[in-house]
Amino acid sequence: MPENDPTKPAPRFEDLRGVLRYVPQFRQRVFVIAIDGALMHQPGFPGLLQDVAVLQSLNIEVVLIFGARAQVRYLAGKRGVTLSNDDGMGQTDAATMEVAIDAITRQTSALMADLTALEMPVAVANALAVHPAGVINGVDQEFTGRIERVDTETLNVLMKADIIPVVPPMGYDSRGTTLRLNSDAVAVEVAIALRAAKVIFVSEAGLTNSEGERLAQISVGDAREMYRRKDPRYDINLLSKLRYAALACQEGVPRVHIVDGNQDEALLSELFSNEGVGTMIHADDYQQIRPAESSDVPALLSMMQQSMDDAALVPRTREQIQSKIHDFFVLELDGNPIGCVAVHDYDEGGKKTGELACLFVRRSHKNRGHGQKLVAFAEETARQRDCEVLVALSTQAFRFFEEKMGFLVTTPDALPTPRREKYNQSGRNSKVLTKPLR
Structure with a gap:
């Protein structure tokens, strides 16, 4: 086939960049x-x-x-x-x-x-x-x-x-x-x-x-x-x-x-x-979940941008992620970040509640079980922090949490007070889901 044949697929430069990583x-x-x-x-x-x-x-x-x-x-x-x-x-x-x-x-x-x-x-x-x-x-x-x-x-x-x-x-x-x-x-x-x-x-x-x-x-x-x-x-x-x-x-x-x-x-x-x-x-450890580092922030923002644009994720700035970097975890595949999750915790009246947030998997790696692994990891992290319950807020993926991860849809009253105040201010009307950890 000639070099300039119009039927020949054009090179995909994202594929070439992927090759160069290795x-x-x-x-x-x-x-x-x-x-x-x-x-x-x-x-x-x-x-x-x-x-x-x-x-x-x-x-x-x-x-x-x-x-x-x-x-x-x-x-x-x-x-x-x-x-x-x-x-x-x-x-x-x-x-x-x-x-x-x-x-x-x-x-x-x-x-x-x-x-x-x-x-x-x-x-x-x-x-x-x-x-x-x-x-x-x-x-x-x-x-x-x-x-x-x-x-x-x-x-x-x-x-x-x-x-x-x-x-x-x-x-x-x-x-x-x-x-x-x-x-x-x-x-x-x-x-x-x-x-x-x-x-x-x-x-x-x-x-x-x-x-x-x-x-x-x-x-x-x-x-x-x-x-x-x-x-x-x-x-x-x-x-x-x-x-x-x-x-x-x-x-x-x-x-x-x-x-x-x-x-x-x-x-x-x-x-x-x-x-x-x-x-x-x-x-x-071909595939691993590790704590996020400051150097991961640009990659995390780049990965999440489309989902933030689609209102699937709450918009976050570099500064917001950086300020809570110790709550974020990165899923790597062969050394490349392909997903993330955050676990925040609240202590209210002696009762600790964990929040699963910012769950994300690259579009090219969806439907391969990575999301379930991240959620399971978040649950174990919350348990290690002595949380009694894990909550998650979702506008578009609540069926995933219900049907695959054992969460139950509840009301915003289940949220800790400071989180409930942010929820009311956001106007996103997210579904609130909970899962007992004990």
Whole structure:
């Protein structure tokens, strides 16, 4: 399509600004990207490799791992070979190993050709010291291997020279025997050894809940439990990724992503947006609510301006927020503020009442449960301040407080005297809602 084609969507500069927020924190960090072999035959594969090139251009150090399950299956079918296993996780007999060597060798050559065509410096790295898996549950695993050590020095030398290392799912033991490896295990062992910031599994499919909706993020415990009970929604390919994602986080990799490689620009969209398009398994405080600071005031005002214009929030000035900054809390997503809430308290006649105020979530992040988390946080904060009841005033969101958060609509008489006086003066005629905290 020509550069000046009028049908081409115009660039969204807010998206570009969003990308730029992430560049400093990603620069010179190691990302291990593991691509399912089946995706190498899809029309979108060249675009995926171009996304990898973008990451390298941003001074992100990339290691590429690839799976070979689809290629091993295809070649075995063509040759009439019955496979003992196709993904390097179970027993690998001699016939399966012969097919795997041929399939992985061809695949490595094809990937090198594709990357070279994109003018990306690349090298195949023999960076894995492996040993036979041995006997497991009474069964000799024969030519299945386990990783003993990762040659991080070689990988780092390549990356520092702006060369992308490609690590095949195959290795050699001390006797020179070729052994089959599982690509998910390779990706995680390499990431742990390199102290990578991320592992990104580019998969044949993504993770969804029982309603078919994308799982945006799950904890290490959830990932481990889904693997343990062999969640029937997912095939062995995704279960393997959950297993190794949990291991990676447990061993110090902060975040693991699983993205559906069939989506356009899935890799960049997952990495350079707050909510992403895939699933993130996290070991750190990816999402947190923290006390607001004076430096947050401009961002808070900017976020809330539209809602204040729409009369959904009471208009507030910089000075008003600053004067009660210790009552405000900020919801962050990957280090970016996306919502806030304030908790004020009143002591009248020995009875303490908390007020939930200034509840706000960015428009782009609504309907994802962030509002409920902020309200729950406000309730707990009020309890810690020994408040007996929490009140909230709302002109447009009172159904949310009633139906989702357990508040009850009452009269302005429930407000503490100083708050009731402000209520009468405002003329907003807000609904008054209360929730007992004891």
